[in-house]
Amino acid sequence: MDINNLSYEQAASRLGEIVAHLEKGNLPLSESLGLFEEGTALMKHCTELLDKAEQKVVMLKKGADGTPEELPFEVES
Amino acid sequence: MDSKVYTVSELNAFIKELFDATPPFAQIAVRGELSNYKIYPSGHHYFTIKDSESSLKCVMFKSSAVKLRFRPESGMSVTAFGRLSVYPRDGAYQLYCSGLMPEGTGDLQIAFEQLKRKLSEEGLFDPTHKKPLPRYPKKIAIITSSAGAAVHDMIRILSHRWPMTKVVLLPVRVQGVEAPPEIVGAIRYANRYRVADLIITGRGGGSIEDLWAFNDERVARAIYASDLPVISAVGHEPDVTISDYVADARASTPSNAAEIAVPDMTEEREALYSCGIRASQAMDRRLKQLRTELEQFRSRRVLQDASAYLDDRRIELDHLRDKLISAMENELARKKHNQVALAASLDAMSPLRVLTRGYTMATNESGEIVWRTADLTPGDRLRLRLSDGSAAVTVDSIDGESI
Numbered sequence: 132m133d134i135n136n137l138s139y140e141q142a143a144s145r146l147g148e149i150v151a152h153l154e155k156g157n158l159p160l161s162e163s164l165g166l167f168e169e170g171t172a173l174m175k176h177c178t179e180l181l182d183k184a185e186q187k188v189v190m191l192k193k194g195a196d197g198t199p200e201e202l203p204f205e206v207e208s
Numbered sequence: 209m210d211s212k213v214y215t216v217s218e219l220n221a222f223i224k225e226l227f228d229a230t231p232p233f234a235q236i237a238v239r240g241e242l243s244n245y246k247i248y249p250s251g252h253h254y255f256t257i258k259d260s261e262s263s264l265k266c267v268m269f270k271s272s273a274v275k276l277r278f279r280p281e282s283g284m285s286v287t288a289f290g291r292l293s294v295y296p297r298d299g300a301y302q303l304y305c306s307g308l309m310p311e312g313t314g315d316l317q318i319a320f321e322q323l324k325r326k327l328s329e330e331g332l333f334d335p336t337h338k339k340p341l342p343r344y345p346k347k348i349a350i351i352t353s354s355a356g357a358a359v360h361d362m363i364r365i366l367s368h369r370w371p372m373t374k375v376v377l378l379p380v381r382v383q384g385v386e387a388p389p390e391i392v393g394a395i396r397y398a399n400r401y402r403v404a405d406l407i408i409t410g411r412g413g414g415s416i417e418d419l420w421a422f423n424d425e426r427v428a429r430a431i432y433a434s435d436l437p438v439i440s441a442v443g444h445e446p447d448v449t450i451s452d453y454v455a456d457a458r459a460s461t462p463s464n465a466a467e468i469a470v471p472d473m474t475e476e477r478e479a480l481y482s483c484g485i486r487a488s489q490a491m492d493r494r495l496k497q498l499r500t501e502l503e504q505f506r507s508r509r510v511l512q513d514a515s516a517y518l519d520d521r522r523i524e525l526d527h528l529r530d531k532l533i534s535a536m537e538n539e540l541a542r543k544k545h546n547q548v549a550l551a552a553s554l555d556a557m558s559p560l561r562v563l564t565r566g567y568t569m570a571t572n573e574s575g576e577i578v579w580r581t582a583d584l585t586p587g588d589r590l591r592l593r594l595s596d597g598s599a600a601v602t603v604d605s606i607d608g609e610s611i
Contacts, residue, residue: 143476143480146480160577163494167491186375189376190379
């Protein structure tokens with residue numbers, strides 16, 4: 132599974148699991164190292180998602196066939 | 209003439225059945241003047257409501273009486289709400305009162321109380337029906353006026369707290385006769401096309417008449433029927449509407465709805481940071497524990513006779529561990545003063561960084577780290593971890609088998 136494709140929610144929840152595993156402290160060293168590496172990558176991914184997040188705001192309009200169409204909506208700064 | 213002769217009990221029970229089977233009696237409002245108002249030590253209230261011609265006996269049980277927002281007294285003009293039924297012991301009908309409102313309360317307020325009671329009895333406010341809000345909503349549908357300040361307040365706070373959420377505005381009128389059907393239509397539309405995973409509906413403050421669309425029964429039922437969770441955000445702090453009762457979450461203002469809807473990015477970063485610290489500390493403890501085990505192993509008599517080759521390997525391994533631990537300790541100490549470059553420094557803290565200093569780590573086919581020659585047989589396939597990747601190798605021969 133490619134960490135970069137995970138949503139924030141998925142990554143944050145996996146990170147929580149990893150920390151809990153590591154804190155149990157009974158894993159073989161190689162497994163601990165693997166989890167630690169994965170945790171570091173997950174944290175980096177989450178931080179990047181937060182850093183580059185940019186709010187999108189649209190206004191919905193009912194299209195001719197009833198399905199939603201997105202229109203720009205001017206946001207006050 | 210009916211030849212049946214009833215006992216008094218039978219007759220009173222019969223009359224009670226007639227009352228209880230008469231739908232208007234189940235929820236009735238009556239206006240009049242309070243008289244003979246008595247509060248018993250049990251907490252139940254007994255009184256009479258009268259006008260110039262007639263009077264009606266009433267009882268209000270403690271469970272309803274504790275919710276009164278004023279102190280009723282004889283002589284006050286009120287509207288009483290409740291159920292009309294018969295008290296069979298006395299053969300007297302009376303109002304089982306569930307609420308009282310003093311005179312001067314407007315018609316809208318009375319309509320509000322009546323609708324609130326009706327929907328409450330139908331179970332529309334039932335906590336078990338309330339849906340949990342998504343922790344990290346991906347899209348939020350805002351159903352409100354595109355013109356008011358409320359929509360901009362909400363967008364500003366959402367963007368400040370959690371810009372990862374996309375905001376989808378469904379513009380509707382929020383006051384006037386067209387408002388309730390438009391709000392209902394937007395709630396249904398949002399559900400039908402799953403335009404979001406959370407709905408916020410509401411408007412900024414105003415008079416009771418301005419907020420009235422959110423006391424509309426059709427709006428209440430649409431919120432109840434929504435599969436998507438709904439946050440109701442109407443008016444200012446003290447304003448409470450029917451929508452607030454039926455929604456999955458009630459916000460005191462539109463801005464407050466935005467706070468309830470999404471997590472705060474700053475807090476989320478702190479939580480990530482604390483995950484990093486906990487992971488590092490757990491690794492640190494694990495490595496210290498392994499080093500202790502290794503030292504005990506080395507101090508055993510038999511190993512002191514081991515070949516120079518094995519000593520070298522052990523020293524190398526020991527150094528590797530020392531370096532891992534000191535690298536982590538240094539990083540941890542440094543990080544206490546520097547919480548900024550979180551992700552980058554955690555990467556640097558990785559025990560694998562030590563590999564860049566020329567050490568390698570060998571793992572067997574099950575991924576376990578190889579410590580001792582005793583774990584090896586010629587022909588074993590190993591993976592060597594180097595600083596920039598790994599290599600597969602095969603064991604040709606094993607030295608140091610003498611121990």
